[in-house]
Amino acid sequence: MSKCKKDKNEEKVEKEATTTVEENKEPTLEEQLADAKDQLLRTAAEYANFRARSAKEKEQTYSNAKCNVIADILPAIDNLERAIGTEQADYESLKKGVEMTLQGLLASLEKLGVETCGEIGEQFDPNFHNAVMHVEDEEKGDNEIVDVFQKGYKIGDKVIRPAMVKTAN
Numbered sequence: 001m002s003k004c005k006k007d008k009n010e011e012k013v014e015k016e017a018t019t020t021v022e023e024n025k026e027p028t029l030e031e032q033l034a035d036a037k038d039q040l041l042r043t044a045a046e047y048a049n050f051r052a053r054s055a056k057e058k059e060q061t062y063s064n065a066k067c068n069v070i071a072d073i074l075p076a077i078d079n080l081e082r083a084i085g086t087e088q089a090d091y092e093s094l095k096k097g098v099e100m101t102l103q104g105l106l107a108s109l110e111k112l113g114v115e116t117c118g119e120i121g122e123q124f125d126p127n128f129h130n131a132v133m134h135v136e137d138e139e140k141g142d143n144e145i146v147d148v149f150q151k152g153y154k155i156g157d158k159v160i161r162p163a164m165v166k167t168a169n
Contacts, residue, residue, distance in 0.1 A: 069112065072108035072111060072112065073105065073108055075104055075108075076101050076104045076105045076108065079097065079100065079101040079104065080098075080101055082097075083097040083098065083101070109153070112155075113155050113156070114153050114154070114155055114160065115153070115154055115155070116151050116152065116153060116163075117129070117151070117152040117153070117154050117159075117162075117163050118145065118148050118150075118151055118152040118162075118163020118164075118165050119145065119148065120145055120146065120147065120148060121144065121145065122144075122145045123141075123143055123144060123145070124143040124144070124145055124165065124167045127159065128152055128154065128159055128162055128163065129145065129152065129162055129163045129164075129165050129167075130152075130162040130163065130164050130165070131165055131166070131167045132149065132164050132165070132166065133147070133165075133166035133167070134166065134167050134168075135166060135167075135168050136168070136169060137168040137169065138169075140168035140169060141168070141169065142168075142169045143167055143168075143169065144167065144168050144169070145163075145165045145166070145167055145168075146165075146166050146167065146168045147165065147166035148163060148164070148165050148166075149164040149165065149166070150163060150164040151163055152164075
């Protein structure tokens with residue numbers, strides 16, 4: 001009986017020693033390569049998911065921005081449709097309605113951060129103005145805007161449309 005117990009104890013010690021050796025054993029080159037491949041595949045998959053998610057978010061942001069702009073402009077369109085639909089031939093009321101609609105559109109643009117550029121008396125700046133005419137006038141300063149044919153619009157420093165102007169001197 002004591003021999004059986006010894007054999008069992010010896011087997012137990014051998015198993016523990018084998019397990020300890022296996023745990024302390026460094027991974028082989030193949031195992032390291034397999035781990036590296038697995039990490040690269042996971043990273044590539046995460047990046048592909050990130051790109052798809054970013055593209056979807058970008059499209060949603062663009063779509064939401066378009067909807068907000070259109071929602072701001074729709075009241076002006078409604079006012080113009082009402083003005084056209086009226087059967088009165090009163091020029092003054094029609095003019096007043098169009099002026100109110102223009103003010104509504106300008107207010108919508110202002111709400112969106114759009115500013116006008118190209119006012120009479122401003123200094124000509126080729127970044128914001130497009131000079132289509134030039135006149136010599138000693139009463140005006142150098143590169144002064146004397147007439148505006150078409151207003152320009154900008155958001156911050158980004159020009160949406162440069163102003164078409166006439167400059168002096």
